[in-house]
Amino acid sequence: MANIPFNKDLTFEYGVVDQVSPMIRRVIARNPSAFTLHGTGTYIVGTGQVAVIDPGPDDPEHIQAILDAVKGETVSHIIITHTHRDHSPGAAPLKAETGAHVWGCGPHGHGRISKATDGGTSDEGADTDYMPDTLVNDADILDTKGWSFQAVHTPGHTSNHTCFHLREENVLFSGDHVMGWSTTIVSPPDGDMYRYMQSLEKLLLRSDAHYWPTHGPRIDQPKAYVGELLKHRQEREEQIAQCLRQDIGAIPDMVKAMYTDVPEHLHSAAARSVLSHLVHMVETKRAACDGAPGADSIFRTA
Numbered sequence: 001m002a003n004i005p006f007n008k009d010l011t012f013e014y015g016v017v018d019q020v021s022p023m024i025r026r027v028i029a030r031n032p033s034a035f036t037l038h039g040t041g042t043y044i045v046g047t048g049q050v051a052v053i054d055p056g057p058d059d060p061e062h063i064q065a066i067l068d069a070v071k072g073e074t075v076s077h078i079i080i081t082h083t084h085r086d087h088s089p090g091a092a093p094l095k096a097e098t099g100a101h102v103w104g105c106g107p108h109g110h111g112r113i114s115k116a117t118d119g120g121t122s123d124e125g126a127d128t129d130y131m132p133d134t135l136v137n138d139a140d141i142l143d144t145k146g147w148s149f150q151a152v153h154t155p156g157h158t159s160n161h162t163c164f165h166l167r168e169e170n171v172l173f174s175g176d177h178v179m180g181w182s183t184t185i186v187s188p189p190d191g192d193m194y195r196y197m198q199s200l201e202k203l204l205l206r207s208d209a210h211y212w213p214t215h216g217p218r219i220d221q222p223k224a225y226v227g228e229l230l231k232h233r234q235e236r237e238e239q240i241a242q243c244l245r246q247d248i249g250a251i252p253d254m255v256k257a258m259y260t261d262v263p264e265h266l267h268s269a270a271a272r273s274v275l276s277h278l279v280h281m282v283e284t285k286r287a288a289c290d291g292a293p294g295a296d297s298i299f300r301t302a
């Protein structure tokens, strides 16, 4: 079985900024949940002229905490990894206060339209109001006097998900693509398991020293970590294939059979991930169902 070294340990105080590396500060929003752990970790990079990565929810208390943290400094850029409501809505009020330029992923649902017709949504919720000043494509570079970023497009969690490499410290801000404390939710139609797994493989080709995820502590030895995440997904697909061989064809029944170690209030999120695997398995002829795969479909071996 995959052995992912999840870590939930984070020492922090809401509203108080932490210097987590020579160039990086972090302040955590007060939006704890089953999906965000303690809350959204907003990163501030640089000194004097700074970038703010994922200002989080549109929460006046959190925006004020960011502004307090950068008092006397200039926020020149706001960088956005993806358009879930715990990441991007803070961009608009922070831009209004600072005049910063929003350099980030595209608007929500900017990537390919999934074949899944199922209308379910992620539990995190989508921010459809977000619009960047500059839409960042894979490998784009933002270079300033004090720091520079390169974008790494990593679709899967959402179609627009983008990680950002801080070149001066050789670290990757991994957003929700790779989280420190839990696996990532991949919820169709905007979430796409096949692309998510491709995006994990893309990270295996890199040599980042650490990841800074939005939720959870710093990830050390990121390649080994990502390798375990991939293994975990491959094992899930094998479990699903096993369910199909045993004629367990409804997603809620598969979740009950497979997620014995996951509390029941997270089963609806687990069901979204199973659907996402099945969409991919139907596409690659390893599973079948009548019509387009959806949450209520009955699946069988192909």
Ligand SMILES: [Zn+2]
Binding pocket: 082, 084, 124, 157, 176
């Ligand atoms: Zn997210």
